[in-house]
Amino acid sequence: DDVVDHSDDEFWAKEPYRDKRLIIKTAKPFNAEIPPKLQVEHFNTPNELFYVRQHMPVPDINENEHKLTVTIVGKTTKVKEFTLKDLRKFKPVSVNAALMCAGNRRSEMNKVKPVKGLSWTTGAISNAEWSGVLLRDVLLHCGLDTENIDDKHVILTGADTDATGTQFSTSLPLRDALDTVLLATHMNGAPLPPDHGRPLRAVAPGAPAVRSVKWLQSITISTEESSSHWHQRDYRSFNPSTTWETADFPTAPPVYSLPVTSAICDPEDGETVTVEDGHIEVRGYAYSGGGARVLRVDVSADGGASWRAARLRQHAAPPARHFAWTLWSARLPLAGAPAQVEIWVKATDSNFNTQPEKFNDIWNIRGILSNAYHKIKVNLKY
Amino acid sequence: DDVVDHSDDEFWAKEPYRDKRLIIKTAKPFNAEIPPKLQVEHFNTPNELFYVRQHMPVPDINENEHKLTVTIVGKTTKVKEFTLKDLRKFKPVSVNAALMCAGNRRSEMNKVKPVKGLSWTTGAISNAEWSGVLLRDVLLHCGLDTENIDDKHVILTGADTDATGTQFSTSLPLRDALDTVLLATHMNGAPLPPDHGRPLRAVAPGAPAVRSVKWLQSITISTEESSSHWHQRDYRSFNPSTTWETADFPTAPPVYSLPVTSAICDPEDGETVTVEDGHIEVRGYAYSGGGARVLRVDVSADGGASWRAARLRQHAAPPARHFAWTLWSARLPLAGAPAQVEIWVKATDSNFNTQPEKFNDIWNIRGILSNAYHKIKVNLKY
Ligand SMILES: [Mo]
Ligand SMILES: [Mo]
Numbered sequence: 001d002d003v004v005d006h007s008d009d010e011f012w013a014k015e016p017y018r019d020k021r022l023i024i025k026t027a028k029p030f031n032a033e034i035p036p037k038l039q040v041e042h043f044n045t046p047n048e049l050f051y052v053r054q055h056m057p058v059p060d061i062n063e064n065e066h067k068l069t070v071t072i073v074g075k076t077t078k079v080k081e082f083t084l085k086d087l088r089k090f091k092p093v094s095v096n097a098a099l100m101c102a103g104n105r106r107s108e109m110n111k112v113k114p115v116k117g118l119s120w121t122t123g124a125i126s127n128a129e130w131s132g133v134l135l136r137d138v139l140l141h142c143g144l145d146t147e148n149i150d151d152k153h154v155i156l157t158g159a160d161t162d163a164t165g166t167q168f169s170t171s172l173p174l175r176d177a178l179d180t181v182l183l184a185t186h187m188n189g190a191p192l193p194p195d196h197g198r199p200l201r202a203v204a205p206g207a208p209a210v211r212s213v214k215w216l217q218s219i220t221i222s223t224e225e226s227s228s229h230w231h232q233r234d235y236r237s238f239n240p241s242t243t244w245e246t247a248d249f250p251t252a253p254p255v256y257s258l259p260v261t262s263a264i265c266d267p268e269d270g271e272t273v274t275v276e277d278g279h280i281e282v283r284g285y286a287y288s289g290g291g292a293r294v295l296r297v298d299v300s301a302d303g304g305a306s307w308r309a310a311r312l313r314q315h316a317a318p319p320a321r322h323f324a325w326t327l328w329s330a331r332l333p334l335a336g337a338p339a340q341v342e343i344w345v346k347a348t349d350s351n352f353n354t355q356p357e358k359f360n361d362i363w364n365i366r367g368i369l370s371n372a373y374h375k376i377k378v379n380l381k382y
Numbered sequence: 383d384d385v386v387d388h389s390d391d392e393f394w395a396k397e398p399y400r401d402k403r404l405i406i407k408t409a410k411p412f413n414a415e416i417p418p419k420l421q422v423e424h425f426n427t428p429n430e431l432f433y434v435r436q437h438m439p440v441p442d443i444n445e446n447e448h449k450l451t452v453t454i455v456g457k458t459t460k461v462k463e464f465t466l467k468d469l470r471k472f473k474p475v476s477v478n479a480a481l482m483c484a485g486n487r488r489s490e491m492n493k494v495k496p497v498k499g500l501s502w503t504t505g506a507i508s509n510a511e512w513s514g515v516l517l518r519d520v521l522l523h524c525g526l527d528t529e530n531i532d533d534k535h536v537i538l539t540g541a542d543t544d545a546t547g548t549q550f551s552t553s554l555p556l557r558d559a560l561d562t563v564l565l566a567t568h569m570n571g572a573p574l575p576p577d578h579g580r581p582l583r584a585v586a587p588g589a590p591a592v593r594s595v596k597w598l599q600s601i602t603i604s605t606e607e608s609s610s611h612w613h614q615r616d617y618r619s620f621n622p623s624t625t626w627e628t629a630d631f632p633t634a635p636p637v638y639s640l641p642v643t644s645a646i647c648d649p650e651d652g653e654t655v656t657v658e659d660g661h662i663e664v665r666g667y668a669y670s671g672g673g674a675r676v677l678r679v680d681v682s683a684d685g686g687a688s689w690r691a692a693r694l695r696q697h698a699a700p701p702a703r704h705f706a707w708t709l710w711s712a713r714l715p716l717a718g719a720p721a722q723v724e725i726w727v728k729a730t731d732s733n734f735n736t737q738p739e740k741f742n743d744i745w746n747i748r749g750i751l752s753n754a755y756h757k758i759k760v761n762l763k764y
Contacts, residue, residue, distance in 0.1 A: 150700055175700055237734060239680045241689045253677045256701070257733040290702070290733040292672070295635045298621045304743050307621045318532055318557055319638070320672070346743065351639040351672040352619060352751045353735035354744055361686050361728065362736055369734045 006056070006163050014060045016194040019048040025118050029054035030195070033123025036265035040283045040327055043313060044096070044188050045126035052195045053101050053124065055168055055230065059159040059215050063199040068183070069218040070142050080142050084199055087183060090133035090141070095182055095205055096315045097323035098287050100125035102208035102235055102255050105263065105374070106367035109359045115367030116244075122263035122374065125287060127325045130203045132184035135177055135219070144221065149174045154181070155220040156202045156213035170235075171226035172204055172211050172256060180205050180291070180323075183216065205323035206289045208255050208368075210235055225254065240363040247365060258289025260355055261371035262297055262328075262347040269376035275334060280341075280380070282310075283329045288349035293322035295352075299330045300344040304357070308332060310345075319350035339380060346373045388438070388545050396442045398576040401430040407500050411436035412577070415505025418647035422665045422709055425695060426478070426570050427508035434577045435483050435506065437550055437612065441541040441597050445581040450565070451600040452524050462524050466581055469565060472515035472523070477564055477587055478697045479705035480669050482507035484590035484617055484637050487645065487756070488749035491741045497749030498626075504645035504756065507669060509707045512585045514566035517559055517601070526603065531556045536563070537602040538584045538595035552617075553608035554586055554593050554638060562587050562673070562705075565598065587705035588672045590637050590750075592617055607636065622745040629747060640671025642737060643753035644679055644710075644729040651758035657716060662723075664692075665711040666756070670731035675704035677734075681712045682726040686739070690714060692727075701732030721762060728755045 006012075012028050022032035032052045034045060042049075063084060072078040103117050104124035135154070140146070152174040160168045172181065182203040185192060192198040197214030204211040210230070225231060236252035266283040267273045273280050280301075286294040294314070298307035308330055315324035326347075334341060346355045356362055359372045388394075394410050404414035414434045416427065424431075445466060454460040485499050486506035517536070522528070534556040542550045554563065564585040567574060574580040579596030586593040592612070607613060618634035646666040649655045655662050662683075668676040676696070680689035690712055697706035708729075716723060728737045738744055741754045 173700065176702065179702075237677065237730065239678060239689045239691055239730075253732075255734060259733055259735040288733070290674070292733065295619065296621060298743075304622075307623045307743070309621055318555065320558065320561075348619065348621075349735075350635075351641055351670070351674065351733070351735070352637060353641040353731075353733070354738055356736055356738055357743060358739070361680075361689070361739060 008163065011163060012057050014057065016058055018052070018195070021049060022052065023123060025120065029056055031118055033121060034126055036122060036268055039123060039126070039285060040265045043327060044128050047187055047190060047193050047196065050126040050128065050196060051124050053209060054160070056160040056162050058194050059161070061159055061199060061215060066199050068200060068216060070138060071218065071220045072142055072144055073220060073222045078143050082138070084185065087133055087138070090137045092131065093134050093182060094129055094131040095203065095323060096127070096129050096317065097203060097205035098125055098127040098325035099209040099212055100258060100287060102210060102258065102368040103370070105261065105370040108372070109363055109367045109370040112359045112363050115365060117367045122265065125285065125325065128187045129189070130182055130184040131186040132182045132203070135181040135183055135202070138183060139178070139221065149178065151223055153222055153225050155222055155226045156211070156216060157218045158213045159215035159217045167217070168213065168230060169226045169228040170211055170213060170231040172207060174221060176256060177204065206257060206291045208235060208258055211256070234366065235368065237369065238364045240361060242365060244365055255368060258287070259369055259371045260286070260288035260292065260294070260347050260349040260353050262286035262345045262355065263374040264343055264345050264376050267376070267378050270378070272379040272381050274381045279331045279333050281329065282332050282343060283327070284345060285325050285327055286347035287325040288347070288353070291320045291322055292349040292351050293317070293319040294326040294347050294349055296348045297326065297328040298346055299332055301332050301334055301341050303342065304344060322350070334380070337382060340377055341380060342375055342377050344373045344375050390545065393545060394439050396439065398440055400434070400577065403431060404434065405505060407502065411438055413500055415503060416508055418504060418650050421505060421508070421667060422647045425709060426510055429569050429572055429575050429578065432508040432510065432578060433506050435591060436577070438542040438544050440576050441543070443541055443581060443597060448581050450582060450598060452520060453600065453602045454524055454526055455602065455604045460525050464520070466567065469515055469520070472519045474513065475516050475564060476511055476513040477585065477705060478509070478511050478699065479585060479587035480507055480509040480707035481591040481594055482640060482669060484592060484640065484750040485752070487643065487752040490754070491745055491749045491752040494741045494745050497747060499749045504647065507667065507707065510569045511571070512564055512566040513568040514564045514585070517563040517565055517584070520565060521560070521603065531560065533605055535604055535607050537604055537608045538593070538598060539600045540595045541597035541599045549599070550595065550612060551608045551610040552593055552595060552613040554589065556603060558638060559586065588639060590617060590640055593638065616748065617750065619751065620746045622743060624747060626747055637750065640669070641751055641753045642668070642670035642674065642676070642729050642731040642735050644668035644727045644737065645756040646725055646727050646758050649758070649760050652760070654761040654763050656763045661713045661715050663711065664714050664725060665709070666727060667707050667709055668729035669707040670729070670735070673702045673704055674731040674733050675699070675701040676708040676729050677732055678730045679708065679710040680728055681714055683714050683716055683723050685724065686726060704732070716762070719764060722759055723762060724757055724759050726755045726757050
């Protein structure tokens with residue numbers, strides 16, 4: 001992934017404390033999953049258990065001095081600076097939203113054919129109540145012309161910096177961002193932890209988490225997308241026949257939303273489960289990007305010959321404005337008394353999209369958007 | 383489908399003239415597909431070739447006398463009537479949108495296991511430029527309180543009537559409808575033909591066509607969904623294990639959007655195609671509901687072992703506001719010189735949802751939302 005050598009220890013000297021229950025995928029930069037059973041324990045993931053996805057070291061920011069620069073590029077370019085105190089003058093808003101890495105469940109796609117990227121299992125998604133102010137309100141205050149938004153982008157730049165001094169940056173289409181993006185200072189009622197962007201983070205509900213830029217330092221409204229490596233050379237969509245040699249990044253669609261997905265979190269693959277009264281209890285999550293709401297989660301213990309609709313635990317937000325994940329549970333009947341069973345899960349969202357059964361036809365070089373049925377095998381005890 | 387006996391000839395005496403090229407599925411009520419090759423001939427389907435889906439006879443309406451009644455149910459219920467002349471005082475708007483029957487491609491799902499409904503092939507979708515006024519503007523004029531819209535519905539009732547005198551009716555969530563619904567008087571620049579709702583039709587872009595109520599006579603804003611048979615006992619989503627005996631219609635999600643789909647229109651299944659220079663030309667459509675835009679169409683001639691991205695012909699509307707279909711074409715390379723080839727197509731939309739490969743796991747008693755890969759076999763000539 002990384003194009004720059006980050007091996008200097010000095011560079012990583014200020015990393016924050018992390019909860020020991022997180023499952024570390026890489027230490028520098030810090031990338032860690034939440035364990036599956038803890039994932040389904042809480043609708044809003046406790047801050048210390050929220051999965052962590054970093055590209056660089058965590059910047060050490062003095063909240064009282066932090067400034068957000070907003071630039072609206074145009075005939076006469078407008079620039080304004082905001083302290084956190086300035087931002088608090090805007091109307092406070094909250095949104096309940098899951099953030100999911102576009103690479104969540106990459107390890108399953110990797111089994112079809114190797115892909116490049118962090119080997120995430122199902123733990124690169126968590127859910128929180130985010131609080132702050134609306135990007136829209138701040139941009140209107142800065143004099144944004146809301147008549148001409150269709151070919152514009154919001155470039156978001158963080159304070160995290162690689163060894164060459166390049167800051168993390170990506171962008172979103174302005175139209176999407178005006179509808180949904182929060183400038184968040186709080187997560188589940190507490191100030192953002194350092195790993196999640198203290199003191200200020202963009203939260204782009206329904207989009208891959210990479211667009212929710214942490215340690216937010218500047219916002220630029222432009223006719224151009226972000227020119228950063230992370231935006232131009234990553235998080236783009238390709239078909240299974242595209243190779244690293246044939247991939248044409250500039251014309252490939254940037255990933256600004258996420259397809260419907262689901263996972264079984266409890267039991268875990270390979271566990272031994274006690275059968276009670278011919279049934280086993282199964283729990284997990286489901287999620288769909290772009291504001292879609294999960295409408296149904298179906299679970300099968302017979303390779304899709306029969307499906308049982310799970311009980312859903314959901315946020316109240318309506319379809320098209322639904323950004324939270326869905327937790328689900330099912331009491332699954334077993335035929336006979338097998339020693340082992342394979343469990344499948346698939347979800348249907350409010351656009352009635354479902355998941356593909358297999359990864360083959362959604363396979364892509366970067367291993368993103370890996371949303372086929374989740375299938376696990378468990379051993380049974382009677 | 384029909385619960386009422388419509389066999390009386392008198393009842394059907396005023397049916398309009400229909401283009402002879404339409405492929406009739408049922409004569410009374412008139413249901414007809416557009417032939418596949420004509421489907422891809424025009425981005426905006428000529429009005430006379432637009433597929434037709436009726437539940438009852440076409441009502442014969444005098445435009446000059448037609449009135450739309452708008453009722454906002456509340457502590458003090460508000461009622462207003464509009465002639466077509468009154469409606470013309472609102473700001474004129476147009477939207478380019480495909481309308482697709484929720485049962486489009488039912489015949490393919492039916493092959494897995496029989497379903498109930500009209501045996502549509504791939505021809506129950508067409509595209510048009512619709513013109514009229516915004517439902518939103520009319521409701522604001524009628525004093526709609528836009529603060530409390532989340533648990534409300536827009537009940538749309540047509541002038542079409544069954545043999546017992548019951549008028550066709552269905553509803554949409556108010557939040558969705560305020561964003562998108564048009565009260566249309568024109569289709570591709572001409573007054574609506576009788577088969578498409580003359581003189582006034584609701585057009586609900588991104589929703590199954592059944593919500594785009596023709597011969598619109600009344601609009602009611604209510605905390606209740608439509609109580610009609612068509613709304614309560616049809617167009618709801620079930621999993622493959624739900625039977626007519628176990629189906630619980632009141633708790634099943636009404637279908638208000640449509641998943642991503644695609645079809646090959648030229649050649650047709652079973653046709654003989656000439657191979658030129660080791661390639662064949664393939665054309666078709668793709669579509670996704672809820673405002674999603676099709677981002678890529680992939681075609682395979684080797685059972686998914688390799689995929690070729692098609693050229694796309696699209697409307698300019700951005701994702702989340704994209705309601706038109708996409709026409710596509712591909713020059714597909716063939717390995718060797720086979721006598722027959724199976725061609726597969728699948729589309730990916732702006733939420734990165736894709737189609738399931740097979741119908742098995744999306745099968746449902748009513749045969750709706752039938753969006754697996756379209757697969758055809760053609761004979762090859764050299
Ligand atoms: Mo990510
Ligand atoms: Mo339909």
